Amino acid sequence: MNKLKGSSGMLLVLIGMVVLAGVLVKGFATGENAVSLGLAVSTVGLVACTMLFCLAGGDFDLSVGSNLALGGVLAAIVTTATKSVPLGIAAALAAGALVGLLNGLVIAKLGINALITTLATMQIVRGITNIVSGGSPKTCSVVGFDGLGKSAIAGVPSPIALTILFFLVFGFILNRTVFGRDTLAIGGNPEASRLAGIKVEATKVWIFVLSGIVAAFAGCVQASRLLAASNNAGEKLELQAISACVLGGVSLAGGVGTMSGVVVGVLIMGVVQNAMSLMNIDTFYQMVVTGAILLAAVVFDKVKTAQNEKRSSRGTA
Template sequence: MTALNKTAEVMVSDKKNSTTWTAIRNSENFNIIVVYVVLFIALSLFVPYFFSLRNMVGLGLSISQIGMVACTMMFCLASKDFDLSVGSQVAFYGVLAALIVNATDSFLLGIIGALVAGVFIGLMNGIFVTKVRVNALIATLAMMEIVRGGAYIISGGNAVGVVNMNFFMLGQSTILGVPTPIVITILCFALFGFLLKNTSYGRNALAVGGNSDAAKLAGVDVDNVRIANFAIQGIICAIAGVILASRITSGQPNASLGFELSVISACVLGGVSLNGGKASVIGVAVGVLIMGTVENALNLLNVDSFYQYLVRGGILLLAVGADQYRQRLAEKG
């Protein structure tokens, strides 16, 4: 009987392990995780200095702002919207914070000013898209130009240097040996992952993108959800802008050019559907890592920046193509 019991226990254990592995393989993020693991191993073996502590820290810092903003872009895309103004917003908030710090000698007021501006600009995006009924492409494209122009106007077209040493702490300090921007990025992924999966806000965002009419019938205030997405997007862009300015010790009106395409590419690569209704924070995190890792490897290999544009454009096409392929499979299924 003892031998039979042991055999039964082994069979049950094997069945559980098999079920767990099957669930992992069938998870929506399995393929992209495998792709990144293979990519990381290959680059570690064949690209000099890639797998070094200094480069890993540099990689984390290089993707920190993209990662923060990708968390909120995920909600916009999940609700079938998108925001092309995020790069200009990041630059504007960095310049604004630097100017306020210089004028008041207060790092805290600089952060507050950037956050207030972030809420205002985010609300404007949301209101134009939902209440004025301007297409999100046009509304956020216009805001991209307006905010970038604002950054150049208030800075006089020049970098705004800061002399207050406290301003540099946010971007250049560490927490338990980990650079603060990386810690903040990790916290953003944890927070927005929780909001997406465990709150009515996250469920409503997915419902709005999946079928806005059905969401309305279910009692969801569709416009408020979309406005909230843009407002929160503005807040996170403000945080990213202040951190970026803190890292480079100045507010740069020409910073983050092409930033919005990198953010959207990372989200779509991570499985967020351009048709709305589908998003995964783990997938977005891996998408951000893939984008940053490829760019980091190209820099280590001294690949000309002109060719890097081709690579980033190719990744965007690949991500969109993969999204369309997933949509067709879902329709057939």
């Protein structure tokens, strides 16, 4: 019940923002703008799916932005070299999985802090991306490379449709599979989970492998949409994804998080940025506002949790 109340609070905030922007901002409430908003949040949305798992499991993954860039660049290079789009995507996903595996093994098996580990791999992978790409964006003119990004499924642009699909799939995994519930249990109390027979290390490794694969896939989608893969793509993506999750009520301490919350978080970030762009607000001011919203959300969350604790302790006393 509490969880429901928490995310529906943020849902109200989102609805309020949409209504307000619809009334006040010219050009917001149009189909065209809805599509551009959707495209703008699709990358963060994809990455937020697995970031939710990292956070719910009590860790986080800062390497997603670099992973995205490496995935896009590899997809472009391998597709150009082999003339095969599936091979290009497979290479990207394999690289993402490998980085994720490295993250997962170091964090779960060696017990090294996720912040340090993924901060390091973030640098390493960004460096590799620049080495592989020669420090410049890679274009790809092979027919069909634009399939992921430019096509449409039932009239919905593919990146948006894929993001919605990922929301559904990962929401299902979180709520309806043993893996998803184990993830939340580990984030909630790792030692109790271990003693209850949950394979904590293996689960964590899988979470990071998934995170790497999804980030690389998001890189493929972005490269396909733009017909080019930038070596600088995905910068600050990790922070955006974490922000969206936190806005959606995911706890940084682990153990708490819902997919519906993350969707709301992603959309709140998207609506704010979209509306401010339409109003021609300077990007510097946009940064201030986005940061302020995040801060307000976590303060709100802290106050709410404190109240809940008080209420529940009164209940048992």
